[in-house]
Amino acid sequence: MPVAELYLGNEAKLIPTNHQYIVIGDVHGCIDELKTLLKEQGFKTNKEGLLEVTSHNEHKSIVLLGDFIDKASEEKLTQTIEFLYKNYLHLNQQRKRLYLILGNHEDMVYRYITNDRTIIVNPRTIRNKTLYYNTVALLEKNSKLKKLFLELYSFCDTYLLYKKDNDFSVTLTHAPCKEKYLAQNDKISRKKMIKCVSRSKNPNMPLDELLPYTHEEAKDNQHCHIFGHLSQPSIRQYKNKICIDTSAIYGNTLSCAIIENKTINFHSVPFESKQKKGEQTYNILFDF
Numbered sequence: 109m110p111v112a113e114l115y116l117g118n119e120a121k122l123i124p125t126n127h128q129y130i131v132i133g134d135v136h137g138c139i140d141e142l143k144t145l146l147k148e149q150g151f152k153t154n155k156e157g158l159l160e161v162t163s164h165n166e167h168k169s170i171v172l173l174g175d176f177i178d179k180a181s182e183e184k185l186t187q188t189i190e191f192l193y194k195n196y197l198h199l200n201q202q203r204k205r206l207y208l209i210l211g212n213h214e215d216m217v218y219r220y221i222t223n224d225r226t227i228i229v230n231p232r233t234i235r236n237k238t239l240y241y242n243t244v245a246l247l248e249k250n251s252k253l254k255k256l257f258l259e260l261y262s263f264c265d266t267y268l269l270y271k272k273d274n275d276f277s278v279t280l281t282h283a284p285c286k287e288k289y290l291a292q293n294d295k296i297s298r299k300k301m302i303k304c305v306s307r308s309k310n311p312n313m314p315l316d317e318l319l320p321y322t323h324e325e326a327k328d329n330q331h332c333h334i335f336g337h338l339s340q341p342s343i344r345q346y347k348n349k350i351c352i353d354t355s356a357i358y359g360n361t362l363s364c365a366i367i368e369n370k371t372i373n374f375h376s377v378p379f380e381s382k383q384k385k386g387e388q389t390y391n392i393l394f395d396f
């Protein structure tokens with residue numbers, strides 16, 4: 109192995125392959141749906157809000173694929189952050205059972221609340237702050253919650269790699285990205301795994317034109333890339349590229365991919381209408 113690769117510690121992102129992984133797409137404050145999905149996957153939430161580890165689920169791990177905040181009501185966002193924080197500490201006591209992948213929403217909210225100097229303050233960024241990143245206002249008035257969020261942010265990985273053998277692997281990131289950036293540790297690659305080209309800035313362009321690499325680089329092999337971010341009406345798969353963001357906060361479903369040995373299965377639960385759903389028009393991936 110080249111020294112550089114060893115030094116950058118690709119191994120650190122490798123997750124053990126003797127466990128089952130429940131990989132959950134963009135939660136965006138859909139805490140009720142998250143609890144239901146986890147319950148249906150064998151993790152009950154007890155009265156203290158903790159996910160119970162039993163002999164039936166001890167071989168399972170949970171991965172959130174990023175964007176667990178924003179778009180939802182303040183009440184649900186608060187519950188989501190508190191739930192993830194206490195379960196991160198609780199589930200990861202004996203071994204790591206809960207992983208968080210960084211989404212563009214965690215990244216932007218972090219930058220806003222830490223007064224990142226690279227955010228240029230102008231009418232557009234001020235407008236975007238309230239329009240797209242409503243967790244910022246919540247954290248700015250609740251310092252206790254802000255502290256929990258900052259810790260959660262520090263727990264996030266940019267990508268994770270499940271490598272069963274030379275024929276089967278799954279790379280997990282929030283956003284789709286070109287293969288040259290996938291599972292790389294440099295600054296540019298990290299950025300690309302968190303966010304791809306903006307759909308809101310290109311509203312009339314079909315997603316397959318906007319992100320041509322998603323289908324052009326797709327291969328008929330079992331080295332899969334699972335991502336979220338693109339708010340689809342259903343799980344979208346083309347060859348080894350899979351999008352599992354099924355638009356829970358837009359009133360659709362919350363989905364997960366279940367990875368075990370050399371298989372990937374899927375499961376979804378519907379929006380429970382316990383908060384107001386968002387509005388959007390779908391721009392469908394792999395629509396050919």
Ligand SMILES: [Mn+2]
Nearest residue numbers: 175211212337
């Ligand atoms: Mn996203």
